[in-house]
Amino acid sequence: MYALIALLGASSVLAVPAPAKRADIKCPIVFDGRVPTAWAADPTQFDTYATNTIFNPDYVKGNDLKWSGILKFPNVTKSRFDTAEHTPLEVTISDQSIFQQQKGFRRAGLQFLKDAADGPGQTGVKTLHFSVKQDPSRPLNLTHEYLNVWHEKADYSADQIQFQTGTLIGKSGADKNKFQILDQNNKQLYSTATDKSQWQNFAIKLDYTKNQVTIYYSAGDAALKSVAGPTSASLSGGGQFQIGILKKPTGTSDVVNGGYQESNLNEGQIYGGIFLEDSANNCVSL
Numbered sequence: 001m002y003a004l005i006a007l008l009g010a011s012s013v014l015a016v017p018a019p020a021k022r023a024d025i026k027c028p029i030v031f032d033g034r035v036p037t038a039w040a041a042d043p044t045q046f047d048t049y050a051t052n053t054i055f056n057p058d059y060v061k062g063n064d065l066k067w068s069g070i071l072k073f074p075n076v077t078k079s080r081f082d083t084a085e086h087t088p089l090e091v092t093i094s095d096q097s098i099f100q101q102q103k104g105f106r107r108a109g110l111q112f113l114k115d116a117a118d119g120p121g122q123t124g125v126k127t128l129h130f131s132v133k134q135d136p137s138r139p140l141n142l143t144h145e146y147l148n149v150w151h152e153k154a155d156y157s158a159d160q161i162q163f164q165t166g167t168l169i170g171k172s173g174a175d176k177n178k179f180q181i182l183d184q185n186n187k188q189l190y191s192t193a194t195d196k197s198q199w200q201n202f203a204i205k206l207d208y209t210k211n212q213v214t215i216y217y218s219a220g221d222a223a224l225k226s227v228a229g230p231t232s233a234s235l236s237g238g239g240q241f242q243i244g245i246l247k248k249p250t251g252t253s254d255v256v257n258g259g260y261q262e263s264n265l266n267e268g269q270i271y272g273g274i275f276l277e278d279s280a281n282n283c284v285s286l
Contacts, residue, residue: 022080022221025275027127027283030120031112033243033274034086040073053113060109060242062097070097070108072268079131079199079272080221081285088272090135091244094265104249104259109150109242112276117154117238125279127205127216128161130243131272132179134196138268140247142166142176147246148269151206154238158184161204161213161233165194169248169255181215183233190215190228199272203286205279208235216284224286241276245269 033054045051046067061070072090079088097106115121130149140146142165149163162182168174171186181190181204192200203216203224214229245267249259277285 022078022082023223023285025081025277026285027277027279029275030126030278031115031241031276033110033112033130033276034082034272035089037085037087040087040089043068043071043073046071056111056113056115059111060099060107060244062094062099062108065096065108074135074270076133076270077199079133080201080218080224081129081131081273081275086272088133088270090138090268090270092138092266092268093245093247095261095263097245097247097265102256104252104255104257104261105246106261106265107244107246109244109246110274111240111242115240117240121241121276122238123208125205125207125209125282127203127277127279127284128241128275129201129203129277129285130274131199131201133199133270133272134194135268135270136196138266140166140245140267140269141262144250145169145248147242147248148179149202149241149243150246151241152239153184154240158237160184160235160237160239161206162186163202163204167250181228183213183231187233189213189231189233190217192217192227195219201273203284205229205284206235211235216286224284243271243274 039045074090091108093106099107144166145168146166150159151161152159164180167176178191178193198220201218205214212230213233216224217227218224248255249261252259
């Protein structure tokens with residue numbers, strides 16, 4: 001009886017189990033960022049190379065923080081490509097989310113463990129999958145600009161692909177209540193309204209050989225559909241994927257080093273179904 005009560009009390013941090021797969025992955029997986037359900041009970045597995053076989057335990061996060069203190073495991077349904085063995089996770093930011101000396105940003109970005117500037121994620125045709133869900137207890141402050149998923153060049157000069165929301169700096173016509181997918185020149189490739197209640201599923205196909213981007217989208221449990229592209233976009237320069245939050249400041253042109261960030265931050269973005277697949281022969285899991 002006491003064990004049952006303890007289990008019920010832990011439900012606020014463990015994801016709701018799913019009885020079966022919502023969708024199959026049809027293509028070879030290059031990097032699998034789906035998190036085993038058991039890790040929710042022991043998030044310290046994210047903190048060291050000895051135990052974290054999915055993401056880089058050192059980057060990109062606040063200087064004195066550990067991933068076990070950043071990541072949460074909300075009590076939500078599984079996303080489309082998560083199985084019963086996988087749990088959604090939430091990336092959060094706080095006042096301590098300052099990476100290196102970048103005092104203008106608040107950021108926490110997960111990187112695939114084996115991703116590298118000249119690695120398998122940077123050649124041929126690859127598709128990045130991720131699903132997002134909003135946490136009403138940790139809402140984003142949309143008067144700021146947010147990077148949520150991005151591919152940063154190896155020389156850190158730009159992001160070839162940017163999945164963003166909020167008030168985008170220098171784009172006065174952008175709707176802060178939408179997710180925007182931009183290229184490295186901040187050209188909009190696709191946008192859709194942020195859904196406050198259900199999962200939103202995205203897939204971004206990157207054709208490194210043709211420098212083209214194709215975007216797929218669905219909501220809830222629906223199958224993904226092509227919604228934009230193929231569109232020409234420069235994908236050169238190598239780099240790494242990041243999944244999480246990079247919150248930019250307001251009131252400055254030097255967003256890396258200065259500007260305004262409110263205090264007592266407690267913001268988060270829920271993710272599920274994170275993986276990179278090989279899309280040779282036009283293979284895309286829908």
